[in-house]
Amino acid sequence: MAPEHEAAELRRTRIGVLYALAAFFMWGLAVPLHFKLLSSMPPLQILAHRIVWASLFALGLIVAFRQGRKLAEVILSGWHLLLLGVSAGLIAINWLIYIWTVNSGHLVQTSLGYFINPLLNVVLGVLFLRERLRPAQVAACLLAGIGVLVLGISSGEMPWVALALACSFGFYSLVRKVVSVPPLVGFCIESLLLTPLALGYLAMTFADGSAAAFQGQVGLDLLLVLTGLSTAAPLIWFAAAAQRLKLSTIGLLQYLAPSGQLALGVLVYGEAFGWVDAVAFGLIWTALAVYTASALRSASNG
Template sequence: MSSGILYGLSAYVLWGLFPLFFKQLQAAAATEVVLHRMVWSLVFVLIVLAALRRFAWLADVRRNPALLGKFAVSAVLLAANWLTYIWAVNNGHVLDASLGYFILPLVNVALGFVFLHERPRKAQWVAFALAASGVLWMALQTGRMPWIALLLALSFGFYGLMRKVAVLGALEGMSLETMLLAPLALAALLWGNHTGQWPAHDSHTWLFFVLSGPVTAIPLLLFAAGARRVPLSTMGFLQYITPSILALMGVFLYGETFDGPRAVGFVLIWVALALYSAEGLWAGRRAAAAKATEPRAA
C-alpha cells in the first residue's frame, strides 16, 4: 500500500511539473514538439519492452483488427491532448491547463453515463452541475468558452474511455499507440526538415526532444504500478495533485492572472470536486461496512 501511494504520488507530481520541461522547448512549434514526443516515446518503450522481453502481446494484436482500430482512435485522442497541452504551456495558458484536469474527473462521470450506462449517484450529479456552472460562468463573464480546458478534459476523457474498452496493459497500450503514431510523426518531421518548415535547433533543444520519450513514459508506468497497489478511491484523491501544481505554477511562477471571473469559476469547480470526493469516500466506506457485515458461508 505505501509503495503504491509513493508510485502514484510520483506520477502525479511529475505530471504537474511538466511545464518546467516543455517550457525548455519554446523554440519549437507545439506541433513539432508533439511529433518528436511520439518518435522518442516509441524509442523509449521499445527499449523497455526489449529489456523485459515483452513482445508476445503483439501477436494477439495482429489477430484482432478491432482492437487495433480502437487503439488507432485512442492514439489520435492522445496526440490531440498532447498538442493542446504543449501549446497551452508554451503560450501562457498553464492555468487553463490546470482547469482542464480539474474538470476531467467530472467529464469521466458524464462519459460513463452516456457510453457505459453507468448511473452516477445524486451527489455526483450535483457536483457535475456545479462544475458546469463554473465553466458557464467563466464563458459568460469573459465572453469566451475556456476552450483549452475543455479540449484537454474532453480529449483525455475520451482517451480514457477508449482505453477502458480497448484493454491492454499500460506499457503495452502506450507502445501500440506510439507504434501507430511514430511512423507518421517521423515522416512529418523528415518532410518538415526537407522543406524548411522546421527551423534548425541547438543541442539544448535536441536534448529535450530526446528526453521527451522517457519523460512521457515514466509517469505513466509509475501510475500503472500505483494503480495496481492501492484502491481506486486513493488514486482518485491523488489525481488532484497534478492540476493543483499546475495552478500554483501558473500563478506564482509564470505570473498568470487569477482574479475576477476565473477565480469564481475555479471556486465553483473546486467545490464540485470537494463534494465529488467526499461523496465517493462516504460511498466507499458504506460499501466496505456493508461487506463486512455480510454473513459468511460456512
C-alpha cells in the same frame, strides 16, 4: 487479518502512494516545465518528436519487461488495434493542445481542463457505459458546469482550451477503458501507430529547412529526446500505482497534478488569476470535494 498480511498490504500501499506521487509530480510540475523549455519550437514539431522518442522508450521497456509476445498478440487482434488507433488519435490531439497551451502562457487553462476531466469521465460513463450516478455525483457535475459557465460569461467566450483538453483526454480514457490491454503495451502501440505520421512530418521539415531540431543546439536536442521519458514514465508509474491503491485514493491524489499546473502558471509565470477565476475554480473544487466524498463513502460501504 494476519500481521504478516497487514504488513505486506501496508508496504504495498506505501509503494503505490510513492508511484502516484511521482506520476502526479511529473504531470503537475516537471512536464510543463520541460515543455516550457522547448517553447522556441513549433508545437507540431515538439509533438512529432514526442511521439517518436516515446515510441523508442516504450519499445525499450517492452523488451526490458519481456512483453513482446503480448505486444504481438494485441497488434494481431484487429478489434483491439482499431480501438487503439482511435485512442492514439485522441491522445495526439490532447498532447498537441497541451503543448500549445503550456507554451503560449495558458497553464491556468491547462489546470482547469484537468480539474474538469474527472467529472467529465463521470458523465461519459453515464452516456456510454450506462453507469448510474448517485445524487452527490449529479450535484458535483452541475457545480462544475456552473463554474465553467462563470468563466465563459466573464470572458465573453467559453474556456475552449480547457474543455478541449478535458474532452480529448476524457474520450481517450473511455476508449482505453473499453480496450483491455496492459497499459505499457497499449501505450507502445498507440505511439507506434502515430510514429509514421510523425516521422513523415519531421522528414518534411528537414527537407524544406524548417526543422528546429538537430541544428547544432545540443541542449535543445537533448530536451527533445527526453520527451520520450517525460511522456512514458508518469504513465507507467500511474499504472503501477493503480495496481496497488484503491480507486478512491487515486482519485484524491490525481488533483495534485492540475494543482501544480495552476500554481506554476500563477506563481512562476505570472498568468492572470482574478476574482472571477477564483469563484469559478472554487465551484469546481467544491464539485470535486463533493464527488470525492461520495466516492470515499461508496468505497467504505462496499
